[in-house]
Amino acid sequence: MRILLVEDDADLADAVRRNLERSGFTVDLARDLAEAEVSVETQGYGVVVLDLTLPDGDGLDLLRRMRRRHDTTPVLILTARDAVEERVRGLEAGADDYLIKPFAHAELVARLRALLRRPRDDLGQEIRVGRLLFRPASGEFLVGDEVLVLPRREHMALELLVRRAGRVVSRAALEEALWGFDEEIESNVLETHISRLRRRLAASDAGVEIRALRGLGYMLREVRA
Numbered sequence: 599m600r601i602l603l604v605e606d607d608a609d610l611a612d613a614v615r616r617n618l619e620r621s622g623f624t625v626d627l628a629r630d631l632a633e634a635e636v637s638v639e640t641q642g643y644g645v646v647v648l649d650l651t652l653p654d655g656d657g658l659d660l661l662r663r664m665r666r667r668h669d670t671t672p673v674l675i676l677t678a679r680d681a682v683e684e685r686v687r688g689l690e691a692g693a694d695d696y697l698i699k700p701f702a703h704a705e706l707v708a709r710l711r712a713l714l715r716r717p718r719d720d721l722g723q724e725i726r727v728g729r730l731l732f733r734p735a736s737g738e739f740l741v742g743d744e745v746l747v748l749p750r751r752e753h754m755a756l757e758l759l760v761r762r763a764g765r766v767v768s769r770a771a772l773e774e775a776l777w778g779f780d781e782e783i784e785s786n787v788l789e790t791h792i793s794r795l796r797r798r799l800a801a802s803d804a805g806v807e808i809r810a811l812r813g814l815g816y817m818l819r820e821v822r823a
Contacts, residue, residue: 599624599644599645600624600642600644601618601623601646601710602634602638602641602645602646603647604633604647604652605676606653614647617703617706617707618706618707618710621703621707623710626641631652631654631655631659634652634657634660635660635663640774641774641775643671644714645671645674645710646671648661648673648675648693650675651679658688658691661675665691665692672695672714673693673694674693674694674695674697675688675693675696675697676699676706677696678698680698695709695712695713697709725761725763727819728806728821729803729804729805732757739753739756741803741804746798746802746804755775755776755791755792758772758775766814766817767818771815776791792808806820
């Protein structure tokens with residue numbers, strides 16, 4: 599499961615990231631509001647772990663913007679602000695959980711897993727494009743009654759494309775979703791994954807296509823008869 603960690607303290611961010619990765623999560627790191635905003639706009643995350651005191655503003659501003667645009671991604675606030683009023687403000691702004699620093703890593707992992715176990719309605723609505731159905735709660739793709747089983751990177755690519763169906767997803771956004779911000783990849787490997795994904799979607803009669811838009815990126819759209 600991919601998580602966005604929004605934290606400006608370099609030592610703490612690196613420690614949390616390493617611990618979460620050892621617990622089986624894939625973690626992207628944003629060190630300020632600007633980076634976090636770009637990430638939540640271009641990626642699909644299972645959970646956002648959000649610090650509040652950031653170099654360019656208050657993390658609650660990001661949370662409020664997410665909720666105003668009906669982004670239902672679970673958000674766990676991770677902060678040193680321990681006053682009851684602060685917790686109330688965070689929860690009223692749309693946070694799903696609130697954890698005070700300092701904290702035990704085991705508790706953070708337990709809270710994240712609890713958020714991920716929430717019923718589907720709490721994790722966002724199902725998304726249908728053509729005959730392809732995506733269930734955010736389980737992460738499953740279905741065509742009709744059949745589960746579409748995909749290799750991990752193709753699954754991640756399709757999730758991002760489905761979440762932004764009808765809109766262009768940049769090459770950079772796809773590469774970051776599939777490999778993270780820091781990994782080096784070969785120049786043509788994304789095209790290879792997209793090509794394989796196209797063939798699987800066509801073979802399953804999903805009723806969708808992935809269009810390549812030169813210089814812009816890729817778009818998933820319904821195939822109309």
